[in-house]
Amino acid sequence: MDKITVKKLIDFRNKSERSKKTFANNLKQDKKSENASGGDYWISSLSTISNIFKTNNTDLFADKIELLYNKIENSEDKRTKLMFQRNIDILYSFEDFDFHNIKPNLDLEFLKKPESKSIIDIQGFPIHVKPNHVFTFHNNGNYEIGAIWFIAKLQGYKRVELGMFADVLYRYLTKNYSKDYSVNLSYCCAVDVSNGHDVNYTNIQKGEIPILIDQTIEDIKTTK
Numbered sequence: 001m002d003k004i005t006v007k008k009l010i011d012f013r014n015k016s017e018r019s020k021k022t023f024a025n026n027l028k029q030d031k032k033s034e035n036a037s038g039g040d041y042w043i044s045s046l047s048t049i050s051n052i053f054k055t056n057n058t059d060l061f062a063d064k065i066e067l068l069y070n071k072i073e074n075s076e077d078k079r080t081k082l083m084f085q086r087n088i089d090i091l092y093s094f095e096d097f098d099f100h101n102i103k104p105n106l107d108l109e110f111l112k113k114p115e116s117k118s119i120i121d122i123q124g125f126p127i128h129v130k131p132n133h134v135f136t137f138h139n140n141g142n143y144e145i146g147a148i149w150f151i152a153k154l155q156g157y158k159r160v161e162l163g164m165f166a167d168v169l170y171r172y173l174t175k176n177y178s179k180d181y182s183v184n185l186s187y188c189c190a191v192d193v194s195n196g197h198d199v200n201y202t203n204i205q206k207g208e209i210p211i212l213i214d215q216t217i218e219d220i221k222t223t224k
Contacts, residue, residue: 002027003119003128006168007153009216010161024223042152042193044068044087045094049150049193050132053099054110061095090152090193102148102189102198108135111145117176120168123217129172136181145177146187156195163199163209164216165190170201 004027012023048064051057068084068091075081111134119126131147138144147169151157170188177183189200203209 003126005128006165006213007151009127009213009220010157010164012220013161013212013216020219020223024220027220041083042087042090044084045090045193046132046150046152048091049094050148053103053148053150054133056099058095061091065091086154093196094193097196102187102191102200103135104137104139104146104184104187106137106139108137110135117172120171120175122168122171122213123221125217125220127168127213129168131169131172134173134177139184143181144184144187145173145181146184146189147173148187149190150193151190152192152194154194156197157192159197159199160209160212162190162192162197163204164212166199166201166209167204167211167213170204 008027012020012027015023044064048060052060065088068088072081072084075084113131113134118129120129121127131149134145134147136143136145149165149169151162151165166188169190170183170185173183173188183201185201185205187200189198191198199209204211
């Protein structure tokens with residue numbers, strides 16, 4: 001079975017019962033689903049926000065916005081112009097975002113994210129987890145680890161859907177790093193740059209956000 005993204009799981013949940021059958025069969029037969037999203041569409045805004053998270057250099061907002069406006073002027077394709085404009089809109093809306101809410105105010109060490117660690121097995125399904133950053137920090141005598149995952153979607157994700165990203169992110173950290181670090185639930189966080197919403201694993205642990213991953217995979221497995 002091909003690796004499965006959280007976005008595909010969410011797509012499955014939002015389909016009609018009839019469409020779910022085709023979608024589930026395609027997943028189980030290693031076929032790309034009809035709604036497999038092009039991950040590069042939002043790369044201009046996602047990469048910039050990711051870099052600002054790491055460097056604290058907010059000047060990158062203006063630099064990327066200027067660059068994208070230049071690309072719009074030099075492009076003749078309407079769809080390409082719209083893509084750049086949507087990325088610009090996200091960057092403008094994110095300029096006032098408080099990054100301190102999603103990262104510890106401590107010295108961070110950013111770890112490499114090898115592709116070999118990006119797949120976690122959930123009920124026999126290879127779920128692909130691609131955080132923007134995995135970072136460690138020393139907190140009250142403990143060596144802790146956290147991760148941040150910036151995502152985007154036209155019209156944005158619901159908070160329960162955003163929780164699915166935070167859920168697999170926690171499982172990713174637990175599988176790959178829990179022997180050496182304590183996973184900090186509050187900094188195991190998914191952020192939707194489309195609307196500025198964020199969910200961390202503490203929200204899930206407290207029951208504020210339901211766990212949907214396992215039931216969604218079970219539904220895919222039993223859909224025929």
